[in-house]
Amino acid sequence: MTQRILITGGAGFIGSRLAKLLCEDNDVMVFDNFHPQVHGYTRVEEATGLVGKCRIVRGDVANAEELNSAVRAFNPDLIYHLAAETGTGQSYDEPTRYNLVNVVGTSNLIEAVRAHGSAVRRIVLSSSRAIYGEGAARDAQGRVRNAPPRRIEDMRRGDFDLKDEQGAILAPVPTSETLSAAPASIYASTKLMQEYICTQCVAGTEVEVAILRLQNVYGPGQSLRNPYTGVISIFCQKVEQGEWLDVFEDGQIIRDFVYVDDVVDAFRCCGTSRASPPLPINIGSGTPVSILEMAKSVLSLYGRSPDDHRVTGSFRAGDVRHAVAEIALAREQLGWQPRTGFATGLKHFVEWAKESQVALT
């Protein structure tokens, strides 16, 4: 059945891919402020490939009136909420803007739905693995627990391991949804607030909320301009410019890179499932990849020596050591599973990035 689907942030990396898929069978409205940090400063509607396929509204989620008028005019059945400020490091420098867009923007959306969204039956929020902080780890007794934040003094000495409060080493394990939230950055805190706002505001109403906590998403369409987010995309830009790659810590920061089409498929499953999905659901590949390994693969795909990198030993506030998702819940509840392995996905991404960088210059 054709649905009316509103996608905030629908011009972005994940949102535009989702919009392209959904507009084949549905009436889709994209609401996006075309943030210059992501899209550049020229008019970019055409660049999304969505013109003529979707309704495109240029608007800011931080502006309640702009959101109200979009929801009033469209009265969607389903909303995907993806609009956000997304840079972990940048969030420390601009906490007010991050709060305004991510937190107030989400409460604006909920108020717009209450006032003008009588048809809305489900809101799907794009949340983040960042809310787990350092994530799950096993102690010497075999118990799985939240790994506490790492100590700056240890990291200054080049000791990057996860440890408990007494300094005993913890072994990282994939993080499941049952782990308590422990955000370790302003960005992560705003994503957790988004989750709370969505679930608390709709409690007792007919509107359902689904939350997907995404790991590191990568693939064609990721902004090659944004210097604050997307480590693979940042590495591609540096290699393209002939630079060496600086790899932080000892190179053994672990990430779970999940291909954009798999993520889009998870959003599709979440929007179409009959039963309300349980809260929240991890979306990742479930496969650990070190940043060093990824850097060497990117260099090789550009025809450079995999040794054109420096392991710097430096570290950044808010960076966690090990982020890998336990994805059993997504498999069981959404019937979803990742289909694109990292080697294949990275090859697609680098091929696309090479062409796009030519177009950007």
Ligand SMILES: NC(=O)c1ccc[n+]([C@@H]2O[C@H](COP(=O)([O-])OP(=O)(O)OC[C@H]3O[C@@H](n4cnc5c(N)ncnc54)[C@H](O)[C@@H]3O)[C@@H](O)[C@H]2O)c1
């Ligand atoms: N990409 C990832 O690895 C990842 C991981 C976890 C969670 N997420 C979440 O997924 C969502 C989408 O991420 P993405 O990677 O596609 O990012 P993106 O930056 O490519 O897309 C975000 C879109 O939101 C728009 N936007 C930003 N501020 C806005 C505002 N004030 N009003 C309206 N639109 C605004 C931008 O113009 C952009 O088109 C975000 O909520 C992000 O927090 C992404």
